[in-house]
Amino acid sequence: MKRTVSKKRKVQQAQARKVYHAFSSWRFMFVSIVVASIAVLLISRLAYIQVIEPEYLTEEADKRSLRVTKSVTHRGNISDRNGEELAISVPAYAIWIDPKTVKEAYAFNDEQWQASAIENKRTGKLKYTKKKFFESKKWPALAEVLDIKLEDLVKIIERPNARFAYLKRQVNPPVVDYIKQLRLAGIANQLESHRYYPTGEINANIIGLTDLDAQGIEGIEKTYNNFLQGQNGKKRVRKDRLGNVIDQIEVVAEKKAAGNLALSIDQRIQAVAYSELKRAVKIHQATSGSLVVLDVHTGEIYAMANYPSFNPNDRSQYQPYKLRNRAITDTFEPGSTVKPLVVASALAYKKTDVDEVINTSPGWMNIGGRRVRDGKNLGEIDLAMILKKSSNIGVSKLALRLKPGQLQQTFADFGLGNDTGVGLIGESVGRLPIRHRWSDFELATMSFGYGITATTLQIAKAYAILGSGGKQYPLTILKTDNPGEGEQVIPRNIALEVVHMMEGVNEKGGTARKASIEGYRIAGKTGTSRKAEAGGYGDDYVSIFAGLAPASNPRFSIVVMINEPQGDRYYAGDVAAPVFSSVMQSALLLSHIRPDDEHTRYTLLDQLKDAQ
Known part of the structure; x- marks a missing residue:
């Protein structure tokens, strides 16, 4: 028995020696x-990256984690002088789409889309290529809401290799929330700003x-x-794989x-001016038509109305001719x-x-072979x-x-x-x-407003100079608390004299009885001029009324221009x-200007005495 065990042990030892001999063979050397x-390759690669191109991994990491985020600055507001918002x-x-993402999400390829497009064109109907895409009610819902x-x-989706396209811009938040609930692949949104104009046209x-x-x-x-726009902020940040900001790198x-x-x-005042102007034009x-209201003591524009106009909140109404600010762009012969400026001169x-009394009989006169006439013989009349x-x-005759x-x-x-400076x-x-x-003859016709052209704003400025006692203030569309001293362009007493003379225009026998205002004295002048056309003057007219109130101590200068009134009633007085x-x-009442009455008015005659 012992001999058998010993024999087995010798056999096992011999086998062990053989195994050991196999382990130390050429295969060990190969491995x-x-x-x-x-190991050498890895160390070489690491050495290459760390020594020769140490920025490579950093760049690769930055590509995957660094992002630039925007901080949107909304455009500044525009308000009137009392703080009411105008803009x-x-x-x-903005809702946008990534066509490539849509195709990938719905297992489409360009060949399938092209085949669908060919079939659509042939049949005139929309033939769907994938039920997964088109049988969904979400895409028709998206198209409907947008x-x-x-x-x-x-x-849009059919565009080859396209990665970005706007579907619609200026979309309200409720619509965005609705689109998010559709959970459509490849549809995204980005924040922007929408301009709204509360006062419309x-x-x-x-x-x-x-x-x-x-x-x-x-x-x-x-x-x-540039002033209203401001500037968006930009920051470079590092984000994790979930899109969370984990580090703010720098402010770009x-x-x-x-x-x-x-x-x-x-x-x-602007609302009243626009309403009345629109009504008269119609x-x-x-x-x-156009209308300007000026404060004669500051040069501030209290109203500047034009018609036709349009609602800027509805871009489908946009037409260039409706947007034109006719008070400063359209010129006409002021008639x-x-x-009053000629008399002042x-x-x-x-x-x-x-x-002085001037003889105008017989109601006409020849000047340089041409005739100048009045409506009737007025005889001897003062200024x-x-x-x-x-x-x-x-x-x-004065000119x-x-x-x-x-x-x-x-x-x-x-x-x-000249430019008004506004x-x-x-x-x-x-x-x-x-x-x-x-x-x-040219000098005579220029004295009653032919041969020269002006804008509504220019005439309002001229009358404001008369109303301020001959001082010219820079015109402004911005509210100002410091209008300055103004520049004296004609003597104060002459300006006041001319204003006093203009009071008769709305009195009995004057050309503008309809310009009168109950409780206030006004000073003004009508102008009805023919419109020039090729070869002379046609049958169309421009009707203008320019005036000041209250005449005892003018506060506002207003000019109304109606272009080409039709019918028999085309005179400025009507x-x-x-x-x-x-x-x-409306301007006087809204500005709390006291009416002219015998007990409280500071009359022009008193001013004339002070000026002299």
Whole structure:
């Protein structure tokens, strides 16, 4: 038995020696070489990355984790002088699609989409290529809520290699919430800003509008775009795989807050001005109209209405001609509204005096072979009656006493032919011819507003100078607390004399009885001028009324222009004067200006005594 065990042990030891001999064979050497080679390669690779290209891994990590985040700055608000909002920015979203993601999510390829498109074109119907995609009610729901056709949505997805396309912009948050609930692959949204105009068409011509990227493209929005826009902030951050920010690396761009604008416009007066202007244009079937209200002591624009207009909240109404700010862009021959300026010029250059009586008989006169006439023979009349009756003969005789350069200089001093300085885009300077030689007939016709052109705002500025006692204040559309001293362009006593003379226009026998306002004295002048056309003057008219109130101590200058009124009632006293009356009355009452009465009014006669 012992011998058998011993024998077995010897056999096991021999087998063990054989196994040990097999382990130390060439295979061990091969494995060792392979392991060593792999180790050398790994060490070499690590050395290469760490020594030769140490930034490689950092760059690769940054590609996967570094992101730039935006901090959106909403466009600044625009308000009137009392803080009422005229333009505001509200949060909105842009809905966009990643066509490639949609195809991948629904197992489509370009060949299938193209085959579908060919079939659609052949049959004229939408043939669906994958039930998984088209039988779902979610995609038709998306198309419906975004107000786009399902066929158009398919065309967007069919674009080869496309990764981004807008479906709709300026979408409200409730719509975004609805789309999120659909849980559609490849559909995403991004925050942007939507511009809203609470007053709609009333201020559209002044405020203007922005494009879809919140950039001002018209009006005040464009003029003050940089101030209103501000600057979005940008930060470089590190995110984890779930999109959470784990580290803020640096500020790429500082966030700059947008500025808010306070306009000089009084929305209460503006609303009345627009309503009355619109009503007059429609009643008289006119082409257009404009109206300006100025504070004569500060140069602030309290109202600037235009018609036609449009609602900037409904871009489908947008037409360029409706957006034009006609008060500063459209020029016309001002007609008899410049006659008070001619009287002021004659007084300033001492070619007449306030008590002079001028003979206008027989109601017409030949000048340079052409005839100037009045509506009837007015006989001998003083300067106040020249303005009250709007005598072409009387004002022509005054103009002929002046040298052409003197009358031109007076018109220029009152702002005709010059930029008003309001700083709005698109303003026209009008036309004030400057030349050395003038015929007597040209000088005469210029004295009653022909041969020169002006805008509604320019005439309002000229009358504001008269109302402020001959001082010119810089015009502004922005609210100001410090209007400055103003520049004296004509003597104070002459300006007050002319204003006093203009009071007769709305009195019995004057050309604008309909301009009167109960409880207030007004000073104004009508102007009805033919429109020039090729070869002369046509049958269309421009009706203008310019005036000041209260005449005892003027606060507002208002000019109303109605372009091409139709019918027999085209004279300014019938067309423009009633608009002036309504708007001026509202402006005076809303500004708490006391009525003129015998006990409280500070009369022009008292002012004249002080000025002298």
